[in-house]
Amino acid sequence: MTTRAQVRGVGHYLPKRVVPNSEFETTIDTSDEWIRSRSGIERRHFAADDETTSDMATAAATRALDMAGLAAQEIDAIIVATSTPDLTFPSVATMVQAKLGMTKGFAFDVQAVCAGFVFALANANALIISGQANRVIVIGAETFSRIMDWNDRTTSVLFGDGAGALVLEAADGTGTNTDRGILATDLNSDGRHKDILYVDGGVSTQSTGHLRMQGKEVFRHAVEKLASTAHTALDKVGLTGDDIDWIVPHQANLRIIKSTAQKMGVGLDRVVLTVQDHGNTSAASIPLALSVGVERGQIKPGNLIVTEAIGGGLAWGAVVLRW
Numbered sequence: 001m002t003t004r005a006q007v008r009g010v011g012h013y014l015p016k017r018v019v020p021n022s023e024f025e026t027t028i029d030t031s032d033e034w035i036r037s038r039s040g041i042e043r044r045h046f047a048a049d050d051e052t053t054s055d056m057a058t059a060a061a062t063r064a065l066d067m068a069g070l071a072a073q074e075i076d077a078i079i080v081a082t083s084t085p086d087l088t089f090p091s092v093a094t095m096v097q098a099k100l101g102m103t104k105g106f107a108f109d110v111q112a113v114c115a116g117f118v119f120a121l122a123n124a125n126a127l128i129i130s131g132q133a134n135r136v137i138v139i140g141a142e143t144f145s146r147i148m149d150w151n152d153r154t155t156s157v158l159f160g161d162g163a164g165a166l167v168l169e170a171a172d173g174t175g176t177n178t179d180r181g182i183l184a185t186d187l188n189s190d191g192r193h194k195d196i197l198y199v200d201g202g203v204s205t206q207s208t209g210h211l212r213m214q215g216k217e218v219f220r221h222a223v224e225k226l227a228s229t230a231h232t233a234l235d236k237v238g239l240t241g242d243d244i245d246w247i248v249p250h251q252a253n254l255r256i257i258k259s260t261a262q263k264m265g266v267g268l269d270r271v272v273l274t275v276q277d278h279g280n281t282s283a284a285s286i287p288l289a290l291s292v293g294v295e296r297g298q299i300k301p302g303n304l305i306v307t308e309a310i311g312g313g314l315a316w317g318a319v320v321l322r323w
């Protein structure tokens, strides 16, 4: 018998304010046409001034718990993937724990920027299969609007805010790739690429800072590394692109998503796309897309799903799971 981390519930939260591309045309030298054609983004949501990452994370977690039919007290651990915490400390995860009314278990944040949710899922899987936790809420939540330089047209038009959450639970599997739950993970990072995607501030440099990105360079790495990490994860369990029902990619750029799907031999009709509506929500983008994919009736029980993401670090990886 093999222990598998299976999905019991999923949910998401998007802030009320929707910002169409046209809104940027009044403040910077850009156009709806440029943003759509270069990134695939049409609109994004921005958090209200008094809305924080932990608020959005809690809302998404509450919806995932509802779908799972579980109370917060029945959860053993919360992992939040974020690069935009409410405070330097404590972790967003402990804030979510308190807001959910959960008084036992443990909670911590994972910071791997846009790849954060993939890293958090892999960690949740490790906790479950090693017997350290039975039920884990894994959340991706971001307020990237707080770290935008609104005068920088190369970055400010690309990002958005939001949160998504999964409830995972230990279940018995057969040990084969037909099991439901997380089947394989592949994590990577290479710190030599810090300068192509970073925030030029932080606690020990005494400022908040703004996101800086050499878009073309990040694009080049993304196109090369995403298909490769997804193939590595699939190889580990003897699966190929043909077996995939849905790729649920990090939603950074439609051109990157198309190129990765093509390299994996998967048609765009088997890719969950939300980039047009959410922009790049960093660690929140994959759980948001999983939740929207279920809501749309795309993702169904038993489907084989591959998630993949790359972001600052660089950090990148993939998870293969059967819904």
Ligand code: UT7
Pocket (backbone or CB within 6 Å): 029, 030, 031, 034, 035, 038, 039, 114, 153, 154, 155, 157, 214, 215, 216, 217, 218, 219, 222, 252, 253, 256, 280, 282, 310, 311, 312
């Ligand atoms: O989630 C973390 C990972 N992040 C990513 O995966 C993002 C990866 N990179 C990208 O998605 C793309 O590189 C971008 C969407 C950021 C940019 O697309 P690109 O096709 O690589 O454009 P570029 O940076 O080469 O810029 C082309 C031109 C430049 O003008 P010149 O030098 O050719 O005269 C830019 O200055 O477009 C200009 N430009 C803009 N024009 C209008 C850059 N931003 C804008 C803009 N509006 N907002």
